Amino acid sequence: MGADVFALREIGVTDSVGIYKKGSKPLVIKAKAVKQPFEDDTFDFIFSGAGMIDKSAKPADFAAEICRTLKPEGFLVVHTGSKDTYSFNSFLHLFNCCTLIKSRNIDGFDSSMSTIREIVMKKIVGDIVVEEEEVSDLKKTCHVPDYKMKLIKKAEPLIKEEPKKPWITLKKNAQNIKYLPSMADISFKQRYVYVDVGSRSYGSSIVSWFKKQYPKQNKTFEIYAVEADKTFHGQYKEKKGVTLLPYAAWVRNETLSFEINQDPGHKDVAKGRGMGRIQPGESSGESASEVDVIQGFDFAEWLKSTVSEKDYVVMKMDVEGTEFDLIPRLIETGAICLIDEVFLECHYNRWQKCCPGESLRWVLEHLTHRGLGPPMPFRCLIKCLYKHEFGEIDVNRSFY
16 A cells, blocks of 8 residues: 555655555555545545455445545546456446546456456546435336346246146256356445345245355345244344344235134144235135234335345245235336346236146246346246145246
8 A cells, every 4th residue: 555655656646645444654544445534525536456445345335435535527546356247337336426437457466366457437527316316216117238138148048838847857947046146246236135025934045045055255135034924023033134024015005914824733833834825905715724914015115215226136035926916016116126136936826817837927928028127137936836736946047
C-alpha cells in the first residue's frame, strides 16, 4: 500500500494518501474501506489494488464509499482477480455511480493473483437512479442479457418428459445438477439471501440441502424460513442468521385454512406430520386430521420489499400445490426478476382436473409464456401427485 502511494507522489501527485487496517504514516492512514474518514467528493482519482474489493465482506459498502468520496468526473481504477462475465457485470452494477471506460486483463504481480482484471471507470455527473424506483417499476418481462443466456447453455440437459421409473433416475439426475455458483463467480453482490418457502423443520431443506449441498463460495447468506405450521416454529428460536416468517406464502394478505395430514402410527409427531395445503376461507371438506386457521401474506410484495436486483437470491419452494397460485403472482408483479436461482417442487393441482405430467407441462408453459421468466436459472424438482401415488422427477435445466 505504501509503495503505491509513494509512486504517485514521485510522479507529482503530492497529496496522495492510502488507507489500510494498519496505518503507516505519512503515506498510509489507519481506516476501513467501508467507512472512510474523508469528506464527500474529495478525490479526483481512486485506486484499489490487490483484489481488495474481492476480499471485502461488504463489497456494496466498499463501493458506496468510493462513490461518495470520488469527485464527479473523477476516475476509479480497480484491480480484481475475478475473471468471468457474470461477476464483471455484478461489479458494474455495484458501482452505479460510474460508467465503464475500459477493462483489460494484465499479468499479476505475485502468485496470489496470476492474472488481474483492470477496470477503469468514471464517476457520472447528475442524479443517480434510485434503487427503490427501479424495483417498484419492475416490468412483467425480465430482461435476460446474453452473458446469462450463455450460462444457461452450460447447464445440464432439460428433462422434458416424466421418466417411467423416476425413483431410479432421480438420484442420477440430482448428481448432474450444475448450480449457478458452480458455473460463475457470484462475487460483488450487495447481499446473499436464501428464502425457503415451506421450510418445515430447521433440519429439513435448510440444513440437509442448502447448508450442506448448495455451493456458496464462502459467502454468508441471510436465511428466511417461511413456514405456516406452528409445530415447527420452536425450532427457529435459537437459530442465528435465520429469520422465521410464521405465515403462509400467498397472493394477498388474508386469513387461510391450512390442512394437515397426520400419520397416526408415527412416533415422532413432527416427522409424521404431513405437509399441508392452503386455500382461502374454510376447509375443502376433504379428509384431514387437522385444520389450522393461519395468516397468509402477499409473498411477491414481501420479496420486492426485502431484496433488490443487487442481491444474490436463492429460493426453494415446496408448498404442496400452492405454486399454481404463487408462480403466476411472482411473474405478474415482476418479483420473479429479483431471484437468481429457484428450486421448485411442483405438485398435482388438486383444485383442477389433471392428468399425469400436467404439473410439469404447466410449469414449462407458464415460464415460457411471452418470454416471462427469471433472469437466471430456474430449476424444478417435480413431485407429481396422481392416483394417490407419488412419482419424483428432476427437471435439471434452466428454461424460459
